[in-house]
Amino acid sequence: MFKTDQRLRRLYNKYNRLLFDGQLPESTVLGWDTALHGDKLGQTISIEEDGNKYYIVSISTEIKKLPIIVHQTLVHEMSHIRLYPFMKHGKGKWKDEVIRVVVKGGWELW
Numbered sequence: 001m002f003k004t005d006q007r008l009r010r011l012y013n014k015y016n017r018l019l020f021d022g023q024l025p026e027s028t029v030l031g032w033d034t035a036l037h038g039d040k041l042g043q044t045i046s047i048e049e050d051g052n053k054y055y056i057v058s059i060s061t062e063i064k065k066l067p068i069i070v071h072q073t074l075v076h077e078m079s080h081i082r083l084y085p086f087m088k089h090g091k092g093k094w095k096d097e098v099i100r101v102v103v104k105g106g107w108e109l110w
C-alpha cells in the first residue's frame with residue numbers, strides 16, 4: 001500500500017535545492033510503500049497522463065525509523081529522476097551522477 005507523506009515531500013524539496021539546483025519537478029509524488037521489501041528500499045516510476053508526465057517515488061516503510069537510510073534512499077531515487085529514462089546503476093552515467101551528488105554536498109549523508 002502506498003501513502004503520500006509530507007515529511008518525504010519536505011526532504012525532497014530540501015535535497016532538490018541543495019543537490020539538484022532545484023531542477024527536479026515539483027509535481028513528484030512522494031510516499032511510503034508497504035510493498036517494498038529487502039534490498040528494495042525505494043522505487044521511482046514515471047506516469048504519463050493526458051500529456052503530463054510526473055514521477056512517483058516510493059520509500060519502503062521498513063526503513064521509516066532509520067532517518068539516514070531514508071535520506072540516502074530518497075537522494076538515490078532523486079538521481080534516477082534526474083537521469084530518467086536512464087534507470088541503470090553501475091559505472092558510467094550512474095557513477096558520474098553519484099559522484100556529482102557527493103561532491104555537491106551529499107557526502108554529509110555518510
Ligand SMILES: [Zn+2]
Pocket residue numbers: 076080089
Ligand atoms: Zn536505483
